Amino acid sequence: MGGNHVEPNEGCVGHAGHRNVGNALGNGRDCGRTKAAIPKPQDKMAIGEDEVKRLLPLMDHDKDGKVSKQEFLRFMEAEFDMLDKKKEGKLDIREQTQPPPPPIRGFRK
Numbered sequence: 001m002g003g004n005h006v007e008p009n010e011g012c013v014g015h016a017g018h019r020n021v022g023n024a025l026g027n028g029r030d031c032g033r034t035k036a037a038i039p040k041p042q043d044k045m046a047i048g049e050d051e052v053k054r055l056l057p058l059m060d061h062d063k064d065g066k067v068s069k070q071e072f073l074r075f076m077e078a079e080f081d082m083l084d085k086k087k088e089g090k091l092d093i094r095e096q097t098q099p100p101p102p103p104i105r106g107f108r109k
Contacts, residue, residue: 059067059075083091 056067059071061071
């Protein structure tokens with residue numbers, strides 16, 4: 001299933017450099033600037049599979065070289081909590097996929 005399939009937002013980096021698992025979560029590219037095609041139901045699992053595999057070392061909390069379901073879910077819960085800035089227990093897809101606002105330029109003396 002991995003193959004050469006590339007999603008439009010593949011390689012996006014989220015808040016504070018965390019990789020966005022939800023967008024085939026990835027390489028410093030700006031997410032959300034192009035309209036992503038809606039994946040077919042059979043492709044949904046393959047979309048982020050490679051990125052999730054790259055995140056496995058970060059999920060290995062006890063550093064035993066294996067990721068338990070508990071470690072996996074703990075990592076994903078922490079990612080969710082980081083993205084849920086309003087602490088509503090929900091993620092607004094539109095808010096999460098909007099490009100970041102332009103930087104505010106400082107005043108020069």
